[in-house]
Amino acid sequence: MELPVTDPARSSPSTPSRSAVAPQGAARLTPSLAAQLRHTARCVLAVEQGRSLSDVMPQVNAELRPGVQALTFHVLRHLGTARALVGKLVQRKPEPAVMALLSSAVALLLDGPSAVAADGMPVTQPVGPHYEPHTVVNQAVDAARQDRSTQRQAAFVNACLRRFLRERKALLHSVAQLPVARWNHPVWWIERLQRDHPEHWAAILEANNQPGPMTLRVNRRKTTRARYQQALQAVGVASTPVGSDGLVLDVPQPVERLPGFAQGHVSVQDxxxxxxxxxxxxxxxxxxxxxxxxxxxxxxxxxxxxxxxxxxxxxxxxxxxxxxxxxxxxxxxxxxxxxxxxxxxxxxxxxxxxxxxxxxxxxxxxxxxxxxxxxxxxxxxxxxxxxxxxxxxxxxxxxxxxxxxxxxxxxxxxxxxxxxxxxxxxxxxxxxxxxxxxxxxxxxxxxxxxxxxxxxxxxxxxxxxxxxxxxxxxxxxx
Structure with missing residues (x-):
């Protein structure tokens, strides 16, 4: 079974701009982080309500979609931790739209070493976009103001996120014993893996929180793997053979940059x-x-x-x-x-x-x-x-x-x-x-x-x- 939404970390190197707003006078403005966060929160909320990203992501404006997809994937890989932290920041659970925006912003603020591991073991953080903490806070507040479902809670969003920055270490420690926060998977999933793979369950969960590599399958009716690897090298793309027909790219590329993709020389397949x-x-x-x-x-x-x-x-x-x-x-x-x-x-x-x-x-x-x-x-x-x-x-x-x-x-x-x-x-x-x-x-x-x-x-x-x-x-x- 193969699912259609692709990981931007695998299929495209594009990630949101690190700047919150494009330079003044630029011919084409880069979407602001606030705009991307607003749509990211909507995608996260849709998933929490049972909708697949395969259905939700195509509804995002094409100009925003690459950045929103990168942010959404990053947030979903941190969602267990982010939800638990938001629970510590609020006295009562906010409306779903506000909860989704807060969880998305907190997930971005988790960039860097995490203190969630209660067992003293290091936690490998998912690869994702990076922003300065105060930029995230300011843009999340702007995102709240831009959306009708959250605009009345903009000050609340601001207060929660600024408190997280002040108390980050203590808050992370406070959720460290929660399996969902530690592993970013539902408890039933963690327990099933522990039964099914008692020696490897932790490695599986850690791997699940990382983007998979971009792997190609060379069409042997059109070319050979050796020749195609040379074609990749000619455009500055390094790769490593895997299996009988595969090449793992050192750095993910958009398919438009792959030599001969439109002509059927290669496909993307794990x-x-x-x-x-x-x-x-x-x-x-x-x-x-x-x-x-x-x-x-x-x-x-x-x-x-x-x-x-x-x-x-x-x-x-x-x-x-x-x-x-x-x-x-x-x-x-x-x-x-x-x-x-x-x-x-x-x-x-x-x-x-x-x-x-x-x-x-x-x-x-x-x-x-x-x-x-x-x-x-x-x-x-x-x-x-x-x-x-x-x-x-x-x-x-x-x-x-x-x-x-x-x-x-x-x-x-x-x-x-x-x-x-x-x-x-x-x-x-x-x-x-x-x-x-x-x-x-x-x-x-x-x-x-x-x-x-x-x-x-x-x-x-x-x-x-x-x-x-x-x-x-x-x-x-x-």
Whole structure:
């Protein structure tokens, strides 16, 4: 499962101007921090009310959007700490719009070493925009005055933020024992990780609060990785190979600066997501007549990677018609062809023609708990009660698709989740139910914050990955 809003720290180096106001007489004014903070607070409030940034961010004015997105991502990575601190600054909880603005401003004031760690361990602060403290206070007050929902509380906002500057150290110490403030994740999420990954949970949470690197996938039908790395060097962009087709950029770049992007030479895709095609295709020769199903294909990154590596008779399904259009667009840019159909993979009677598949890729709907560093809103949108229904959907998809696989065929099951219920536990239960299913060496759980995969899929060199789970399951011959 891939989410469309991209981290500005990964896909674009643009961040808000450090100056509050553009120089007088400039031909094009830089949006003020006050204007960006006002819209950032609105985005944060929308997330707190259950709306995804994928829906909210496109509504922000295009001129403001890069700065607002950078600020919003930064705030969401600090939101647990910021909320707790605001709770100490007020006698009673303010109106939601005021709370969102205060939390956003406090998050910006947390730049630099944090004193939140109650255990004495250092806390790695998320990378983000930097402003002078008094600039943040003044611009937050201006933001309050500019918005009808907060303008009557501008003096209150000013008093709270100035008190935070005066009492910063004591206030940070006062929230240090709160897990949400320490880790910037909901308590249920922290507790689940502690159960699922008792040795690595802290590293996962720390990694989630950092932007992920920008990783490219080179289209081997258009160029080679070595040649493309040289093309990057020619425009001053350094990179490091990862996996079979990937390049991790030392510094994120806007896609417009990537050589040959419009011509389909390269795509943006995390190293963990690039493992899907390699795991599905490795170990046998493929022919154009081999039938492959990408069961939950949108936005098409894994579909495209399969076709870049092999000539296949590929059917890409997705239940969302608009997301199917994105699959079409991505394939067109890359010069690839597949049958793309809007259909529910869990209901084969509605779309399957009765011809069995040689291979199936099931990138199942999940909590997205493994890609939080790129989508920091996910942690605040998910609820503990979301996990079991998603596990049930994954179960249904596995049971619906398994009969469509030829004997001797292979199915790759993956989720962008670090929760074992959506990974190892799901696959173990499937193998127990199906005597004709056998597990093959796979990546297992990839965990952000760890230097290398923990599983058995050793063809991939060590590297930094988003959180994913991979299992390859073969159907034995009768």
């Amino acid at each position: 190293a963990a997501a690039q493992m899907a095609a390699m795991l599905l295709l490795n170990g046998r020769a493929w022919a154009p007549t081999d039938r492959v199903l990408d069961a939950c294909a949108a936005p098409g990154g894994k579909t495209a990677h399969l076709l870049e590596r092999a000539d296949l008779d590929l059917l890409a399904l997705d239940v969302d018609e608009r997301r199917c259009e994105r699959v079409h667009d991505n394939l067109q840019r890359l010069g690839l062809q597949a049958e793309v159909r809007c259909a529910d993979a869990a209901r084969p009677a509605k779309w399957w023609d009765g011809r069995a598949f040689d291979a199936i890729l099931l990138d199942a709907p999940c909590t997205a708990s493994g890609i939080v560093r790129r989508h920091p809103d996910v942690r605040w949108l998910r609820r503990a009660s979301d996990v079991d229904p998603l596990v049930a959907i994954q179960h249904t998809l596995l049971e619906a698709l398994w009969p469509l696989l030829k004997p001797g065929g292979r199915l790759v099951y993956c989720t962008c989740s670090v929760f074992r219920a959506e990974g190892a536990h799901q696959v173990s239960a499937f193998l127990e139910r199906h005597t004709d299913a056998v597990s093959r060496p796979s990546a297992g759980h990839l965990l952000p914050g760890l230097a290398a995969p923990l599983g058995e899929f050793n063809d991939n060199p060590p590297g930094e990955y988003d959180g994913f789970y991979y299992a390859r399951i073969d159907k034995v011959q009768p």
